[in-house]
Amino acid sequence: MGVELTTTRLEDAAKWAKQGKLARIPDWGRKFSLFTYPFVTACCGMEFMSVAAPKYDIARFGAEFPRFSPRQSDLLMIVGTITEKQGPALKRVFDQMAEPKWVIAFGVCASTGGFYQNYHAMPGADQVIPVDVYIPGCPPRPEQVLDALMMLMDRIQDGRGHSQLRLKREQMIAQKTEE
């Protein structure tokens, strides 16, 4: 079943090549080979396991292979509540990842803090690092996670990820300064 999909997309690639949109090809490649760093902290980890396990099978989207070193991964999945104590660790992990990189906030705790609004739960991981896709739900259903992954893929393809935009901005600034 994968053949048909792949063919269409290769055709896509060929079309872009004809149109001179070769610059899109790296992003196109990136979106199908996401290397995940699961920053698993809490309950959502159970559903993260479910996403990885047979029935929902995240492998279908090319994002099945968790890299347990941030240096080798480009997708940070923040799975679960981020606390104030955890904040520096999260930031460090994010900083260690190579560019371009994307972040998914998995579950409402990572998105906004959810119903933990107190002295130690951080009101969303985006207090510390920029987040590309937020998945609501406590915990989100695996289907939602797959949906979010596809949204992220679109975002990567369009070059709208936080880190992609930043890189572009930096490039532009660099060009301006050279001129």
Place this chain on the structure above:
Amino acid sequence: MSQKVLDALTAALPGAVVRTGSAHGDEIAWIKREELVPAATWLRDDPKMLFDAPVFCTCIDWLDWKPVGRPVAEYWNETKPRFTVAYQLRSTTHKHRLRLEIELPENDARLPSLADLWPAFNWQERETFDMYGIRFDGHPDLRRIYLYEEFVGYPLRKDYPKEKRQPLVRRDDLPINPIKGPHAGEHK
């Protein structure tokens, strides 16, 4: 269920026990702070007691205590001890359970540690210290356990606001700058 435990404790260490009580099937003995270690040691070692298994240690902050349906005299006021530290014990041989409660005043919230008698209380007392600021004298390693060293205050005390955060790290480019204005929170 274990009224005889309370009776035996009162008989063996009359000076240590302030009062005893039974609530909802739980046996409670209020112990004087100074006599806590001898009482606990006796409870652990006496062949009729053998409270060898620790269950939990926690603290109650009475600052907001205004129970409904109880006399006004029971409300907390500044002359009453503010904290109660509770140790729950269990005996694996006799199967009885007992809660020791020690009342502590606000300005001198310290008591002897039981971590030497039951190693499980090592972390439990650290947790109580972390959350309530109760000092355990003689504790081998009394430092914060859940929170970070930079945290100021004791969050489970009733006078610590629930949402008072003490951030260690924040993004410098936060997209929505949470400026508190006269109309902040209106659309919450």
Place this chain on the structure above:
Amino acid sequence: MAPITDGQSLKQLVLGRKDVQDMSDTEADLPPDLMTVNMGPSHPAMHGTVRIVLTVDGEKIVKGDVQPGYLHRCFEKESEYATYTQVFPYTDRLNYVSPMINNCGWAMAVEKLMGLTGKLPRRAEYVRVIVSEMSRITDHLTCVGASAMELGAFTPFLYLLKCREWLYQLLEKVSGARLTHSYVRVGGVSKDLPDGFAAELLGCLDKIASVMVECESLLNNNKIFRDRMAGIGKLTKEDAIKTGCVGPIARAAGVDYDVRRDYPYSIYPEVEFDVPLGTTGDCYDRYLVRIEELKQSMRILRQCFAQIPDGPVMSDDHRVTLPAKGATYNTIESMIRHFKHIVDGVRVPAGEGYAFLEGGNGELGFFVVADGTGRPYKAYCRSPSFVHLSTAEMLFKDHFIADVVPIFGMINMIGGECDK
């Protein structure tokens, strides 16, 4: 480069030594000081977020300072600001691997203070036990599966998670949520089991039993698995008692203690089950105890379905039950009651009490102080994970760094429960 022919050259290649002879006295060359290695708080081989600062002598652990708290979500502070019913979702997220048991524990604590213990409808008790035991099975499946995966055995993980998925789907049918159910209420459960549930669950149990046979054949006598589990992280019976260990860990060490049998609650006196005991108290025993408990849970479930009576699943005590919707909309009395239940919460008379039950990891208890209003004045959770994790330092001692993973896996530290 010349092909490597002997072991010496291999070592040379790996360690980059010029002189092969150097290998004989490696120890002398290595720095003599102890080294500090930081594991976590986000570590691949640990499910759960905890930081371990290891002081190692070579590969051997001299000291392991375990620092929990990275998932401290302030269960107690949040509870003090929620009604008794609103606390259920928080308890779900304590031990998120077996949320139903946590639900039951909280309900039991509140019922104890309200004097409702033992006065619940029989069917409610049975339903609670059924969902609890299902939760216990998911708990042990996850624990064993994840630990096996962390030791490199990916297949059992996939198999066991498949089983768990079946149970999740059944629990979803019961409660409406896959993981965080909030199904239990003070005075019973929120709704009855769906039609045909018994047949589905029993069929599912049979499937799980057959998968378990496969998994056990993959793991039990697997050389790698045994080498990494047997004799690792030994805990003596005395230590287990005085460090407060309960549940599978204590039972693996030979402590014959199960709340379900020793302080019977709910309908456990009416079902037969055995309490498995280990002999050596090492990781392998903990694994075996969990596998056996899993089978015992299935046994309990089968008995429950044979015995479960018909009837209501919620107490008829007006202090805890919501009125029927029809009455709520049409009579002022029921309207007020509904309103007060939702807004003010279940009124619990002032007092304090500690209620406990056998959770996935052992004695799970809630110590509640009520002040007569609709919210707990204090709600403390006696979490087994926290107590077990405090023994980790003792267990790590004199083991290798690699042994941290099975020890930690078999402690089954659940962040939500440990850090509260």
Place this chain on the structure above:
Amino acid sequence: MTEATDKVTLTIDGQSITVPKGTNVLEAAKLLGNDISAFCYHPGLPIVAQCRQCLVSIEKNPKLQPSCQQVVGEGMVVHTTDPQSTLARKQQLEFTLVNHPIDCPICDKAGECTLQKLYFDHDNADSRVDTAKVHKAKVVDLGPTIVLDQERCILCSRCIRTCDVVAGQHQLEFANRGDHEILTTAPGEQLDNPYSLNTVDVCPVGALTAKDFRFTMRAWELEATPSVCNGCATGCNIEIHHKNERAWRLVPRLNAEVNQYWMCDEGRTTYHPLREERLASAIVDGLPASWDKAIQAAAKRLGVFLKDASQVGVVLSALCSNEDNYALAKLAKAWGAGHVYVAGKPPVPARADGKLRVADVNPNATGVKAICEALGLNPIATYELDRGVPANLRALVVLGDVVPGLDATKLKELEVISLAAHERGPVPHARVALPIAAWAETGATTTNHKGLVQRMHAAFAPPGAAIAGWDAVVRLAAATGQKLAWTHPRDVFKDMTQTVVAWKDLAWQRDVRPLALRFAGSRG
């Protein structure tokens, strides 16, 4: 000896209690934590024993007695939970509910309704009535402040008595009979007395609702913080009911010495200005600035004149707290400021009615006077400046936003540093404006016209960059080379009580945390 004769000992539900002579049984039981249900009884109103909800059985008394009317007697044995009185109260409640509309979801009182509370506490049984309810008028405009819902009214007459007793005006009455009995205005009257909103507080159900508060906020979501009304010099004790960093209403709080259970309608509206024209950031020459920059700018501008401090004046404010005024007065003394003024609103003689309303509408004139006397300052009222600004006055540090006597032209000639919560009065003309917290936003004390020092608690945080007034003064002092070593209002208060002799025995009251009305338990 006198003590023995003044006290009466009785037994309530097996518990013995000694209370002063003349107490009623209901109040005595309350001391034991036994809240006997009642609708018509209010401790501040005459007793009519009309709702029959508080019936108890008293030994040697053949009939049940209303506990609100029954005065305690020596050796009296009262039962409040025996089957007879429980049944009587249950049935009474059932009757009360027969015609009550099913309005809880749309009722403003829901959550703090006595009827709800009593039903939940004492009966909690299902309905046995299947007849149609009697309908009455829903939205009856009683006057400028209040709307009546006659269906919800349970005819307890508390509001009628409140008008009679508190305002001294008979404006409400019952009309008709039986289950068609309604509450209405007295012939030719409307409910327009200056204490009318007290009827809303005492109403046990949602029959009377304030136009100011209705449909704005769910009562049970509010949090209550004790404070003191800043509307006039009486200093009525109030609770600020707030949520989401803003106040939603003010209700009176019991203080037998000041206001008993009541406050005036005008005082209740004083929470509105808390959100009007607020100064949320420091302003230097008309542009927003950070605190540090603003303080530096202020110090620089003042520094020129502080070399000869007789050119500098400070304006204390009778509208600000003791702490703020003390801090500024102390700074003026440290500088050796040549001019000290005190500002305040002009009195309104028409307000004074011998009850709670007085002519002086400044909450803290007495406190400022006491502080200045203690510090040896001799302040001049600012309206004296109407006649002309002293020639050697060049710079002015103004506390508060009300400065009569200084109009825009005069202010422009001066170097004005303003510490204010609102952007009005002298603030727009100030060279440097520093935002300070308003009365509801900081812990402070105020002194009423009788000299009573009362504590106000912070209900919510001040907006934007605003900080407590004394704190702003401390910063200003540090920047001008003076040292005021206070870090907490407690420190200022302690210092102040050591200075002001009359206040030397006062102690700083511990901060009170907001009380969630939802869980207040015994409310209603």
